């Protein structure tokens with residue numbers, strides 16, 4: 425599953441420092457205060473792009489559940505399956521690896 429950290433998700437500290445994921449507190453991508461609280465702009469910035477390039481180049485992989493959920497939800501086949509189950513009135517969490 426492709427990781428989306430730094431592109432579709434991020435973590436923010438209490439002082440506005442933004443990190444691509446909870447496991448990358450050594451790779452900050454900016455501070456929202458310095459970006460005028462423009463988080464989407466910050467996530468399109470050079471530091472975020474450099475992190476994403478690093479993540480792809482290094483093929484970073486983890487099983488951190490918060491990020492795994494984002495990876496699953498942004499995977500079209502999985503998202504379609506969850507929506508279909510939900511539309512049928514079934515839980516998306518039925519022991520099929522969604523939870």
Ligand code: SF4
Nearest residue numbers: 427445484485486491
């Ligand atoms: S694979 Fe895991 S540790 Fe690596 S960037 Fe993505 S969420 Fe962070």
